[in-house]
Amino acid sequence: MFLKIDTNINTPIYLQIYQRIHEGIKSGQLKAGQRLPAVRVLASELNVARGTIELAYQLLVSEGLLETKGAKGTFISQTIKNLPTNRSKEPEGLYLEQKAFNQTAPTNNCSKQNTNGYTVLPFQLGTPALDAFPHKLWARISARILRDSHFDLLSYPDAQGLRQLREGLARYLMISRGIHCSPEQIFISFGHRASLQLIAQSLFTAGDIGWFEEPGYHIARDFLQQIGLKLIPISVDGQGINVKQGVEAAPAAKFALVTPTHQSPTNVTLTLERRLALLEWANQQGSWIIEDDYDGEFHYQGRPLPALKSLDSEERVIYCGTFSKVLYPALRLSYIVVPPTYHDHFNSTAMIMGNQCPSWQQEITSTFIQEGHFSRHLRKMRELYRQRRSFLIEAIKIKLSDVFEVELQAGGMHIVVKIINGIPAIQFSQLAIYHGLKVEALDDWLINKKESDCLLLGFTNIKDKQESLMLCHKLNEISHNLLSCEELK
Ligand SMILES: Cc1ncc(COP(=O)(O)O)c(C=O)c1O
Known part of the structure; x- marks a missing residue:
């Protein structure tokens, strides 16, 4: 059986089952028309509650990957035949390419490593707009400093x-x-x-x-x-x-x-x-x-x-x-x-x-400040973030007005949203992360653990209105899928 449950990780069991079936479909291990084990059978085989299996199946049904045929059972949907092989080309819907990083509960706001090396995922917190960094200028200053470096730059700092x-x-x-x-x-x-x-x-x-x-x-x-x-x-x-x-x-x-x-x-x-x-x-x-x-x-x-x-x-x-x-x-x-x-x-x-x-990193930074680039860069980034933040807020108003309420403050590099349709933040975040959106729940930021209804959405690397709208659309689909699962209500 391809379904194995790991009880040592934070990912809830329903999500693990959902993920395994998703992966099985993607890898071709599960084929269109194939019948899945009945809820009761799988629940007893995996020693979990029936509701857990039902929840995983419901999520997949709402994404069109499974279909139920009454008493006959649950089947892999025929529509998976139409799924593009290179799914990253597909902009809409939840058939998103699953980003290749560990599927555990969110643990920190650092970049996760995917197969291409370090990357920034949509909504990731605390990472400056890397597309707006003056790479060429930084490279020129670095080259000059390395070329002219004295012995003292090579010694202990x-x-x-x-x-x-x-x-x-x-x-x-x-x-x-x-x-x-x-x-x-x-x-x-x-x-x-x-x-x-x-x-x-x-x-x-x-x-x-x-x-x-x-x-x-x-x-x-x-x-x-x-x-x-x-x-x-x-x-x-x-x-x-x-x-x-x-x-x-x-x-x-x-x-x-x-x-x-x-x-x-x-x-x-x-x-x-x-x-x-x-x-x-x-x-x-x-x-x-x-x-x-x-x-x-x-x-x-x-x-x-x-x-x-x-x-x-x-x-x-x-x-x-x-x-x-x-x-x-x-x-x-x-x-x-x-x-x-x-x-x-x-x-x-x-x-x-x-x-x-390292000394040369310090020297490059110091030169960047001394030559006036730093204050210019800060002014530019402040304006850019102000704009990117407003794009995201606008997109939330358009796509997610019945899902999120924005709790806006005067500054920062992310926004805090309150979920108003009853979905627990941790469930929202886990499914979003599975779909490559690095949305964090407030839960992980608490010493006294309790279920929260707040999510943190980084906006610094979301480049324009269109991208904000597209990402909010995906969040809306995630919300719908979760809402359609009885157990989360
Ligand atoms: C609250 C807070 N303090 C400090 C930092 C800076 O950490 P570092 O200097 O290790 O990048 C961060 C970065 O995410 C942060 O969120």
Whole structure:
């Protein structure tokens, strides 16, 4: 029997059965007119509930791949003979080429590897518009730097990061984020987790407690938990993290990790009142605030509030920045700003850890900033994202008005939608992922697991109105298919 169930993965059983039959049809193992086992027989063979098999069959019937003939049973539909062999040419419908990546529950917002290497899937979160990156300019600067490189670019990089990049960053942070700091306060690392590791190794010990936004950035959550820190989920509402709740739940916490500009993943901006309350708690308690300002540049309504760090008169905030959103994630270049009195402390940890980003990557980035390309690039991307976001919102209005309600915020690189027709977000996301659409459910972003009705849709790589409409059309079909399954109602 081609149907094997894996109970060790997150994918629900109905979806596994659905996927196996889909694959069987695609590979030619299952042929038009072939009879499938009766629901009762298959349920007992696989030792699952009958409803589970019914649900999988119903999904396939609604996609036209199976047909039921009353008491005679369920058959592979004759229409599969008409399916094109190269299905990626087919723009409409759910006979989409299944993207070749692991069919497990969504786990993170990184690019999944398909057979062609790394790629960006529709709706994928947190990846900048790669089509709009100035590749030629970047290549020219890179070639020039590699050609003219001195011996010092070939040696071990400075543990703190290239001086000239830190100078450029200090100027940028002052102008764009309202942060006054010296280059000595800045430490460069190879990505946000390396930044968190530098902070944790410098300031915390295993078992220390920290506030963590609920929902919150699950990659940081998993990393911090893995290195032995204890995270207390503090809920997020329309004003950002609920500071009062944090003070009640864990007054003596050693740190709070927050995303004040655009809360990850709700995009809510932390209000000034809450910012001041958070700082007051940290000042009184001698606790640390880790401010993750990963996409603060992408604000579309009014000017973004300056970083929380700009209000930090008592030096309790460690500011984290990254080039993953403003340039590109493969660069692996992030940085933190630490209090001047902690410089030596962080420096000795940085020397032990050796978390440096390669020197020539730092030099290219620094030149890109110095020559004025960076600020031009940011202006261009902000405008592009504003436009792409409005294309997606418009397409949702046209194609999905009875399925989604958009919960719009002032900035960010994705939108949050509430499902209004009763389909659980996790079911929606799993079927969408199966069809190559990287739609994430809010569920994975929660420490206290519960079923959510929110989905996260990245818009940065959806290029125009037409593509937005086509993708929303597919989401609408997914919604219809799921709605037609009794068990999900
Ligand atoms: C909330 C948040 N913080 C930080 C980052 C940056 O991570 P990195 O520097 O490892 O790319 C991301 C990237 O997705 C993010 O979503």
